[in-house]
Amino acid sequence: MRLLLASQSPRRRQLLAELGYPIEYISLDVEETTPAGMAASEVAGYLSRLKASAYPAEQLAEDQVLVTADTVVVHQGHVLGKPHSREEALQMLRTLAGNSHEVYTGVCLRTRARETSFIECTHVHFAPLCEEELAYYVDTYRPFDKAGAYGIQEWIGMVGIRAIEGCYYNVVGLPVARLYSELKKLSKT
């Protein structure tokens, strides 16, 4: 079984590589829009399937599995995307600090014959952090490529995340254990 990962995220590429399957990478140009009124908890799954549908299944080899994924941060029912500015990053982090939120990753697996997808949710509990700490993080780590403006594996995640419920790697960007289990199932069918 060979994997074809459609993701630009270096974290996701690194996590998937740990599984030990041969991997190739592609980039898909998809307009990431969601239907009006879609529940925040559905967005990541929808976008992972949207990305998968942008790749023609007939271009997949017999032993190839296309992997697409999307991660969103949800706070009180609202999706936090990637911040476009320093101020927007700080605003997101002010919202998250001292509160709990959810991280959803949707993953879609597609072979020539089949498609399966799942959503993994992790609850994240952030400690209160002061303005100086938030500014230090944003200016040092520049989290403009990260949904919710933070990386759990970076300084702010280490000092600020007191507890999670669910899969840690899901928060990094890929629910590796669930994906491994789904790939094993797929290889047996």
Next chain:
Amino acid sequence: MRLLLASQSPRRRQLLAELGYPIEYISLDVEETTPAGMAASEVAGYLSRLKASAYPAEQLAEDQVLVTADTVVVHQGHVLGKPHSREEALQMLRTLAGNSHEVYTGVCLRTRARETSFIECTHVHFAPLCEEELAYYVDTYRPFDKAGAYGIQEWIGMVGIRAIEGCYYNVVGLPVARLYSELKKLSKT
């Protein structure tokens, strides 16, 4: 504030270094025995204080904080230590796979004038893994320096740990967020 970490663990040294405080390292020679009948949940805290007591407080500088820590893996009330052989590592992993267990890290902070300690507990849920997967992990990663015979940050943690409840870095070996918060409190007193 300067930290003096008494730990040989490269993971713990790396995690503590992320906090940004100046650090020195020492090695303390302590016989890690616990009183008969001590509850498994108390062991890590007890050992962290035992380690701290092996260093004379008067040798600490005014601005220095001695940090000692101990991590234990507990399955159904029994402490799993570091495995002494390949077979013992496999036996531990057979016990953990498909089950839940707890990881306790005890941390003791000591200045010339004060001592404070705490225990952090994380629940870990392992997926079922087959004998070939366990053998692959033990032979490739040789987890003989790890309590419970696994590292959550290694292959087996990525593919096998479906969910945790609590602090991720606590399972790696140091509850960084709690420690950061306790050090902030200490610096204000």
